[in-house]
Amino acid sequence: MSIHYVARSGDNLQRIARRFRVNVTSLLAANGQLFDHDYVLPGQILHIPVCPDRHYVVQEEDSYPAIAYSFEVSEERLIAANPGTSAVRPQAGQVLSIPEREGGLWMESSLAYGYEELLLDLSRWQSLYPCMHQSTIGKSVLDRKLPSVQLGSGSRRVHIHASMHANEWITTSLLMRFIDDLAAAAHATSLYRGTDIQALLQQVSLYAVPMVNPDGVELVLCGVHPSHPYYEKLSAWNNGSRQFQQWKANIHGVDLNDQFPANWETERARRSPQGPAPRDYTGEAPLCEPEAQALANWTEQMNFHCVLSLHTQGEEIYWNYRSYEPEEAEALANRLAAVSFYRAVKLTGSDAGYKDWFIQQFRRCGFTVECGFGVNPLPAEQFPAMYERVSALLLEALKAAAE
Numbered sequence: 075m076s077i078h079y080v081a082r083s084g085d086n087l088q089r090i091a092r093r094f095r096v097n098v099t100s101l102l103a104a105n106g107q108l109f110d111h112d113y114v115l116p117g118q119i120l121h122i123p124v125c126p127d128r129h130y131v132v133q134e135e136d137s138y139p140a141i142a143y144s145f146e147v148s149e150e151r152l153i154a155a156n157p158g159t160s161a162v163r164p165q166a167g168q169v170l171s172i173p174e175r176e177g178g179l180w181m182e183s184s185l186a187y188g189y190e191e192l193l194l195d196l197s198r199w200q201s202l203y204p205c206m207h208q209s210t211i212g213k214s215v216l217d218r219k220l221p222s223v224q225l226g227s228g229s230r231r232v233h234i235h236a237s238m239h240a241n242e243w244i245t246t247s248l249l250m251r252f253i254d255d256l257a258a259a260a261h262a263t264s265l266y267r268g269t270d271i272q273a274l275l276q277q278v279s280l281y282a283v284p285m286v287n288p289d290g291v292e293l294v295l296c297g298v299h300p301s302h303p304y305y306e307k308l309s310a311w312n313n314g315s316r317q318f319q320q321w322k323a324n325i326h327g328v329d330l331n332d333q334f335p336a337n338w339e340t341e342r343a344r345r346s347p348q349g350p351a352p353r354d355y356t357g358e359a360p361l362c363e364p365e366a367q368a369l370a371n372w373t374e375q376m377n378f379h380c381v382l383s384l385h386t387q388g389e390e391i392y393w394n395y396r397s398y399e400p401e402e403a404e405a406l407a408n409r410l411a412a413v414s415f416y417r418a419v420k421l422t423g424s425d426a427g428y429k430d431w432f433i434q435q436f437r438r439c440g441f442t443v444e445c446g447f448g449v450n451p452l453p454a455e456q457f458p459a460m461y462e463r464v465s466a467l468l469l470e471a472l473k474a475a476a477e
């Protein structure tokens with residue numbers, strides 16, 4: 075049995091599945107015309123398989139931990155959702171109610187983390203973590219606010235941002251989970267990776283911008299249709315293709331990490347595209363794009379001790395810029411490499427990136443961290459392993475800043 079649903083702007087398969095509490099696999103099975111890499115067009119009619127209520131009949135030899143694990147909920151919530159049942163062991167044949175999964179949307183296994191998911195998680199945090207401050211640093215080309223999150227009250231400020239490149243949106247979910255883990259540990263006065271987070275956040279404050287390029291991320295996740303203000307242009311800049319999985323730029327076709335005033339002219343001459351493109355176009359002038367401008371203005375005001383820019387390709391840490399970096403940069407990069415098992419790399423032949431500009435302008439430590447390996451967008455299966463390494467690295471950067 076299924077119901078009909080008319081897709082609307084900003085929909086994709088994962089979002090529709092989430093809304094109707096089904097998974098993408100069953101959505102595809104009910105819509106034979108669709109493939110999992112397809113975008114959904116507004117107005118398109120989809121069959122939504124009706125999801126039965128979440129109930130489960132207890133089998134012989136079942137236990138609460140095993141059932142909780144299968145449904146990805148905690149044992150405590152499973153027991154709480156079934157009052158009157160034995161708290162020790164469920165009885166075979168008994169029908170249990172399964173609670174909804176909880177936690178950030180980055181935890182969902184069919185992960186496709188865009189601007190809509192970011193806003194949902196940020197609003198969830200507002201009531202959850204009174205110690206967290208949310209603000210915005212500016213707006214994107216399409217008028218989306220660029221949210222920032224502050225955690226901690228320490229005088230040493232560390233900035234981390236993600237998704238400057240559109241098809242690297244997995245970096246936003248990595249950063250969101252890291253912030254959530256820190257906030258939860260601070261809130262509960264518990265340890266995170268053996269570190270007293272509350273004490274750490276009295277020395278250091280974290281300033282995060284989880285999604286620098288929301289227009290680009292939404293383009294990768296949802297594609298374009300004729301009502302999009304840049305429909306014609308995007309189709310042309312993308313060489314006529316309707317697939318935007320390779321898109322790194324913002325919605326103007328400008329690569330935001332080639333926008334910063336650190337030998338920008340050299341970068342412009344070096345890079346091949348002379349006009350808007352999926353990647354590598356520097357734009358007509360440094361900081362001509364609102365996302366880059368907002369990040370630079372904010373950075374100028376904030377007196378950051380250290381910055382980290384999260385990207386996805388190579389499992390490497392870039393730590394230098396034309397010898398402007400401070401003396402301690404290489405040692406700190408090696409320290410970050412030791413905990414994350416990424417490679418610290420001295421890079422030449424690249425200019426106009428955010429960390430290049432930060433190092434040149436402030437002579438402090440700035441890092442570009444390439445978190446993953448493979449073809450972008452990286453598959454969701456990589457998330458847990460990537461998170462282990464990235465969270466170790468980010469925590470180490472905060473601890474180093476506190477010293």
Ligand SMILES: [Zn+2]
Pocket residue numbers: 239242384385386387
């Ligand atoms: Zn990148």
